[in-house]
Amino acid sequence: MIGGDEFDISRRAVLLGGGALAGAGPVRAATRKETDMQDSPTMMEVSFSVNGEARRLRLDTRTSLLDALREHLQLTGSKKGCDHGQCGACTVLVQGRRINSCLSLAVMHEGDEITTIEGLGQPGELHPMQAAFLHHDGFQCGYCTPGQICSAVAVLAELQAGIPSHVSPSLTEAPTLSEAELRERMSGNICRCGAYSNIMEAMREIAGEPA
Amino acid sequence: MKFDAPATTNPIDRQRFIGQPLDRIEGQLKVTGSAPYAYERHEVVPDQAYGYIIGAGIAKGRIKAMDLDAARAAPGVLGIVTAANAGKLGKGKRNTARLLGGPEIEHYDQAIAIVVAESFEMARAAALLIRPDYEAQPGQFDLAAAQERAVKPESGDPDSGFGDFARDYAQAPVTLDETYTTPDQSHAMMEPHASIAAWKDGAVTIWTSNQMIAWGKADVAETLGLPPEKVRLDSPYVGGGFGGKLFLRADCILAALAAREVGRPVKVALTRPMIFNNTTHRPATRQRIRLGAAPDGRLLAIAHESWSGNLPGGATETAVHQTRLLYAAPGRLTRTRLARLDLPEGNAMRAPGEASGLMALEVAMDEMAERLGMDPVQFRILNDTRVDPENPGRPFSQRHLVECLKRGAQRFGWAQRQAKPGQRREGGAFIGLGVAAGIRNNLLTKSAARVRLTRDCRLIVETDMTDIGTGSYTIIAQTAAEMLGLPMAQVEVRLGDSDSPVSAGSGGQWGANNATAGVYAACVGLRQLIVARLGLNEADAVFADGRVQSGGNRTALAQAARQGELVAEDGIEYGDLAERYQQSTFAAHFAEVSVDAATAEIRVRRMLAVCDAGRILNPKSARSQVIGAMTMGVGAALMEELAVDHQRGYFANHDLAGYEVPVHADIPHQEVVFLDEPDPLSSPMKAKGVGELGLCGAAAAVANAVYNATGVRVRDYPVTLDKLLAAMPA
Ligand code: FES
Ligand code: FES
Numbered sequence: 001m002i003g004g005d006e007f008d009i010s011r012r013a014v015l016l017g018g019g020a021l022a023g024a025g026p027v028r029a030a031t032r033k034e035t036d037m038q039d040s041p042t043m044m045e046v047s048f049s050v051n052g053e054a055r056r057l058r059l060d061t062r063t064s065l066l067d068a069l070r071e072h073l074q075l076t077g078s079k080k081g082c083d084h085g086q087c088g089a090c091t092v093l094v095q096g097r098r099i100n101s102c103l104s105l106a107v108m109h110e111g112d113e114i115t116t117i118e119g120l121g122q123p124g125e126l127h128p129m130q131a132a133f134l135h136h137d138g139f140q141c142g143y144c145t146p147g148q149i150c151s152a153v154a155v156l157a158e159l160q161a162g163i164p165s166h167v168s169p170s171l172t173e174a175p176t177l178s179e180a181e182l183r184e185r186m187s188g189n190i191c192r193c194g195a196y197s198n199i200m201e202a203m204r205e206i207a208g209e210p211a
Numbered sequence: 212m213k214f215d216a217p218a219t220t221n222p223i224d225r226q227r228f229i230g231q232p233l234d235r236i237e238g239q240l241k242v243t244g245s246a247p248y249a250y251e252r253h254e255v256v257p258d259q260a261y262g263y264i265i266g267a268g269i270a271k272g273r274i275k276a277m278d279l280d281a282a283r284a285a286p287g288v289l290g291i292v293t294a295a296n297a298g299k300l301g302k303g304k305r306n307t308a309r310l311l312g313g314p315e316i317e318h319y320d321q322a323i324a325i326v327v328a329e330s331f332e333m334a335r336a337a338a339l340l341i342r343p344d345y346e347a348q349p350g351q352f353d354l355a356a357a358q359e360r361a362v363k364p365e366s367g368d369p370d371s372g373f374g375d376f377a378r379d380y381a382q383a384p385v386t387l388d389e390t391y392t393t394p395d396q397s398h399a400m401m402e403p404h405a406s407i408a409a410w411k412d413g414a415v416t417i418w419t420s421n422q423m424i425a426w427g428k429a430d431v432a433e434t435l436g437l438p439p440e441k442v443r444l445d446s447p448y449v450g451g452g453f454g455g456k457l458f459l460r461a462d463c464i465l466a467a468l469a470a471r472e473v474g475r476p477v478k479v480a481l482t483r484p485m486i487f488n489n490t491t492h493r494p495a496t497r498q499r500i501r502l503g504a505a506p507d508g509r510l511l512a513i514a515h516e517s518w519s520g521n522l523p524g525g526a527t528e529t530a531v532h533q534t535r536l537l538y539a540a541p542g543r544l545t546r547t548r549l550a551r552l553d554l555p556e557g558n559a560m561r562a563p564g565e566a567s568g569l570m571a572l573e574v575a576m577d578e579m580a581e582r583l584g585m586d587p588v589q590f591r592i593l594n595d596t597r598v599d600p601e602n603p604g605r606p607f608s609q610r611h612l613v614e615c616l617k618r619g620a621q622r623f624g625w626a627q628r629q630a631k632p633g634q635r636r637e638g639g640a641f642i643g644l645g646v647a648a649g650i651r652n653n654l655l656t657k658s659a660a661r662v663r664l665t666r667d668c669r670l671i672v673e674t675d676m677t678d679i680g681t682g683s684y685t686i687i688a689q690t691a692a693e694m695l696g697l698p699m700a701q702v703e704v705r706l707g708d709s710d711s712p713v714s715a716g717s718g719g720q721w722g723a724n725n726a727t728a729g730v731y732a733a734c735v736g737l738r739q740l741i742v743a744r745l746g747l748n749e750a751d752a753v754f755a756d757g758r759v760q761s762g763g764n765r766t767a768l769a770q771a772a773r774q775g776e777l778v779a780e781d782g783i784e785y786g787d788l789a790e791r792y793q794q795s796t797f798a799a800h801f802a803e804v805s806v807d808a809a810t811a812e813i814r815v816r817r818m819l820a821v822c823d824a825g826r827i828l829n830p831k832s833a834r835s836q837v838i839g840a841m842t843m844g845v846g847a848a849l850m851e852e853l854a855v856d857h858q859r860g861y862f863a864n865h866d867l868a869g870y871e872v873p874v875h876a877d878i879p880h881q882e883v884v885f886l887d888e889p890d891p892l893s894s895p896m897k898a899k900g901v902g903e904l905g906l907c908g909a910a911a912a913v914a915n916a917v918y919n920a921t922g923v924r925v926r927d928y929p930v931t932l933d934k935l936l937a938a939m940p941a
Contacts, residue, residue: 067331067332076244141401142240192451193835194843195838
């Protein structure tokens, strides 16, 4: 459904679900069964901030950062395409750097500042990169899109910070904003719909060089 | 509404909304991560438990025993479903293998159990404690070996002929007889198959990811033995499908079975490594092509034979179909043969048939052009046909292939191409240009919708049509806005719910034309209701700018529904125009590649597609469909291949690192040109499909460019550097 209603509902659900300590299901289960199980899951508390909001969760230590976001905080903007570091759909920013959140356990992020696609912008108040993706049609099904956008934002920051890549001609000189640099750095984010050519145009617009 | 005569002028022709490159109306949701995909729908039902599916570790045989004790005793486990406790299950009409295997196993990673637990981590840990004990049987996994035992399939028009191919080929002064192979391929859509199922009063609702809602609903009912009215599917967002979500899959049925077993809603997604062997794939083909030509380049004889394999009951890959329509030649023959294989189920993937068939045919055309000493663009233009070559009394509704080729050649700088391969060098690389033609049929299938004008003058469109990235939301809104003369912002589109009228669904590039034509029909009905309510004359009513104008009166549309919502439901149905006229879409694909002289590494430098696909409803989203398909064509040409383990009978590279698809670094800027000629024989929309056309011929254009760069002809896809290295020019 497209339109106001559904969005309001899901936004409300996100707010309600996110405020409480821990996702209700798993924790309840663990406490209920802990007494009669020998190898009950190991639970741990972790605190981090997500999109500027302090969060405290009690989690199964096996929970990935991605599942903490998607299942416990109900921030489902970060996507699960493979759950093992091969697609980039789960890309989020941690301490300003992009990571595959499926490859990282949530409890490793004590004190971290995490930014997800929801933190970059919301409908009606888009981040410039989100707006550029929309205008250049840098997506189709939309499933890889939050990861692409988080990566795209981080890639421009990496270039600005002078971090070299595999295609940089020199490790010591500042890398340029070439298409080869952008493509190389974005290659961890698969788009099976094949929106690459349009994503490049969106990124170049934001980087200040119209494609 | 029955469409049985060519369309005349209608409100769509105004093109105030239709034909405009509008941004996607659901785009804000997608770029902010707010669009809800199947696995993410926390809000639809409370108390969702987590399922985890395990697949068979053998390709063929039976499960002797399955020890579930450890899994049952594991923390958080709520229940386990296997074939032993699932109850009697039917099989969906469109499934070849059963979705829950056991004790018989039909293919590797066929689902054999779902474990339900309080959390994903618990379900996964418990599922891995299940120890099945198998009795494996030998199977057939090698298409090359099975080819000689292939048979003529019972359905699907396996033999076609016209004139006397044998005579014409024997007498042809210039001939070609070559065999080409294409590998098994995987859809590899980014969103894994996923479903949430919940039961209430004997009825099940499944929030899922499916391209064809009505097929899915019917097949859930069939599999679970339920009356269809007890099944509801909802799939408003689909994270890619490409044919892989045309049919009911294990996530959907096992979520339903598990939810019934544990008495709670259950959510489940297929794990990425399971998708490749558990779900369907595009079957490998072996294709033999024979061409005979006169010295002036006219084709005299054309034969295309194709072999593919499948499980018993499975269908062929129809790789010869385009050859029946693409070029003129008096002597013609096609054959499609099917071998039994025990690999996972082969089925439709984007442009089934043509994608693989053109990978062979269009390389054969390139080879033949060279033998004739002709330019490959000219050779194709010379052999164009205006009629169905097997049925010369039957014209194409429209066919602008020649124009596509000419415009493309001009735009791409084709004149710079060196006819002799291996001649153009830039630094350490050889540069080559390639061309290929594309054809994909325009399929007409009925499609319905409901439109409502609310009291506050919003227009709501409801249909079970899906948007799998294709742009359905937007083009449907454009259609409704055009028909009622309302701004886009006042149109709301609700898709993917099986409670809505049945649409064409998303497949075979039939979605856009048929689904919008269905919305058109419903809007015609709504216009009649509005005119009647306002007491206006239907014949001269014009809907524009939020008003209805008739006989000098201008009335605000908002008036019409003020006393009560107006609702119209209708659909499009087709007469015999598709029998009387061949309806197809056409493309000319061009590619430029560089091949490293030392390593034979292939890079695609430029791509262009010129497309003839009727009226283009939204040039922005249509272009995206085409560049996406061209990208898949690069994958098919250069990297995609499911590696078959011929001993154990499965696809060994079953993840996104092993099964390589194009990434950013593989894809250059891509250019698309639409001829944009409305086709009044296709529907009132005068549009045709375009989502698969972009793939048809794209891979061959790349392969031909590699040949032009290097002079090494690879007939065994994908074209990888190891196949070039030994023969690279100095
Ligand atoms: S889901 Fe994390 S990389 Fe694929
Ligand atoms: S938009 Fe579908 S995978 Fe990128």
